[in-house]
Amino acid sequence: MATQKMLKFVTVGKETPEKRDAAQRSQDFDEIYREFAAQKAAEQASRCSQCGVPYCQAHCPLHNNIPDWLRLTAEGRLQEAYEISQATNTFPEICGRICPQDRLCEGNCVIEQSGHGTVTIGAVEKYITDTAWENGWVKPILPAMERPESVGIIGAGPGGLAAADVLRRAGVQVTVYDRYDRAGGLLTYGIPGFKLEKPVVMQRVEQLRAAGVNFILNCNVGTDLTFDAIRGQHDAVLIATGVYKARDIEAPGSGARGIVKALDYLTASNRKSFGDEVAEYDSGALNASGKRVVVVGGGDTAMDCVRTAIRQGAQSVKCLYRRDRANMPGSQREVQNAEEEGVEFVWLTAPRGFTGGTEVEGVIVQKMRLGAPDASGRQSPEVIEGADYVEPADLVVQALGFEPEDLPGLWGVPELAVTRWGTIKADFRSHATSLPGVYAVGDIVRGASLVVWAIRDGREAAEAMLAYLAQTASVAAE
Incomplete structure (x- = not known):
């Protein structure tokens, strides 16, 4: 009987939530997608084919029970749909907004493979949880x-908050330490409001605070408080710092004013959205207003930077990426959104240096071509000699990715084992590190990755920590 409401993909076409007009949305930092109405959410959910082997679920890092909550949505049973959605995901409303569904669940949907257009899983997930x-x-x-x-x-990023949620539900006393003045990590300060409006993050932080999670903010571990002191205060510790050390462009003139780091730029913009006083923004140092902006990089952070610059009123925004569109790591959906808003992508280019002396005036751009595949199978960019040119620029944003900070050195714990890349060594099942009772999750273990993987790691680590606490308690009782 229930399947009569499903399998509608043959008669019902794929529809995504309406996008606000590019000219309108590029004037503010509000989310660009409108909400599904109840009828439209049910209609789109009914397109699910209810596969025997759901590839959408298999390709979701959290293994969300997608077919079941799609069926419940199609039947109008939204509260039950939400219960199933949140059973495997601490923050479904956040994943519904920022997960690259085109690379994960939706990209592996069976009806997408058969040419009928994927089920709009992310939009339905967002609708369910907002409701x-x-x-x-x-x-x-x-x-x-x-x-x-x-x-x-x-x-206090997604990995740490996901673990805090699981641990508090089990009755464990939880204290979260974070260097920023608000919890949320990159969800708060790294991702712009047009992808993730900040009240969506803050309501989850408040839920945890109301549950008794103690947040100690503006706390730099290693300077304000030692790692050993934290270990001494708790029965177990979870490291969920993320990776914040920016990869810099090493080229002549790279020290000039006007060449800035992506995270500094995005954090300043997000702070303004909270109504904070931000001196570097007000002075123009981290503000694209009226400027010719060049962003270097091709990942999702670069997409966030170019679209932020448009909203700040940049004169022009160009994105340099050393490979072509097909080989860029960022979401193709984000590239399309950026192009609609007026960003120009300059493929197969990289900076060779900068002009202007103490104040940047331009980027010396070298043209590239794709040569033989590298170790990962991707074609390696090669420089085309003699094809350099200068791209005028008043603001250059470096968005080349992030690397881990030297935590053993910063925290004075040389016995904390790291990999040759500087990430923390942790068991891939339990997330236990080389230190007894210390666990690690998210980007500080994986390298720069997706929010959804951090959520999964945090949930798994919390379960392993509960087992560890139970074991140590039983040993102590003997």
């Missing part, structure tokens, strides 16, 4: 009983 918040279906976190054990979490 749950509006209707009060998102319940407070109320542990059945309080436990005496205490866990310290370093980093």
Whole structure:
């Protein structure tokens, strides 16, 4: 009977939520997609083919039970759909907004492969959870009983917050330490509002705070508080710092004013959206208004930077990437959004240096071509000799990715094992590090990765920490 409401992909075409007009949306930092109406969400959910082997679920890092909550949405049973959605995902409304569904669940949808157009899974997930918040279906976190054990979490990003959620539900006492003045990590300060409006993040932080999670903010571990002191205060510790050390362009003139790091630029913009005083923004140092902007890089951070510059009123915005469109790591959906908003992509280019002395005036651009594949199978860019030119620029944003900070050195714990890339060595199942009772998750283990992977790591690590706490308690009782 239930399947009569499903399998509509033959008669119902794929529709995504309406996008606000590019000219309108590029004037503000509000999210660009409108909400599905209830009828449209049910209609689009009904296109699911209810596969026996759901590839959407298999390709989701959290293994969300997508076919079931699509069926419940099609049947109008939204509260049940939300319950199933949040059973595997701490932040479904965030994943619905920022996950690259085109590379994960939607990209592996069976009806997409058969030419009917994917089920719009992300938009339905966002609709379900937004509806749950509006209707009060998102319940407070109320542990059945309080436990005496205490866990310290370093980093209030998605990995740390996901672990805090699981641990508090189990009654463990949780303290989260973070260097910023607000929790959320990159969700708060790294991702622009047009992809993820900040109240969406803050309501989850408040849910955790109301559940008894203690947040110690503006706290730099290693300077304000030692790592050993945190270990001494807690029965177990989770490292979820993310990776924040920017890769710099090493080229003549790269020290000039006007050449800035992507995260500094995005953080300043996001702080303004909170109404904060931001001196570097007000002075123009981290503000694209009226400027010729060049962003270097091809990942999602570069896409965030070019689209932010448009909204700040840049005179022009160009993105340099050393490979072509087909080989760029960022979401193709984001590239399309950026192009609609007026960004120009200059493929097969890289900076060789900068002109202007103390103040940047231009980027010396070298043209590239794709040669033989590298070790990963991607074609390696090769310089075309004699084809350099100068691209005028008043603001250059470096968005070449992030590397891990030297945590053993910064924190004075040389016994914390790291890989040759500087990421923390952790067991891929339990997330345990070389230090007893210390675990690590997210980008500080994986390198720069997706929010959804950090959420999965945080949830898994929390379960492993609960087992560790139970084991140490039983040993102590003997």
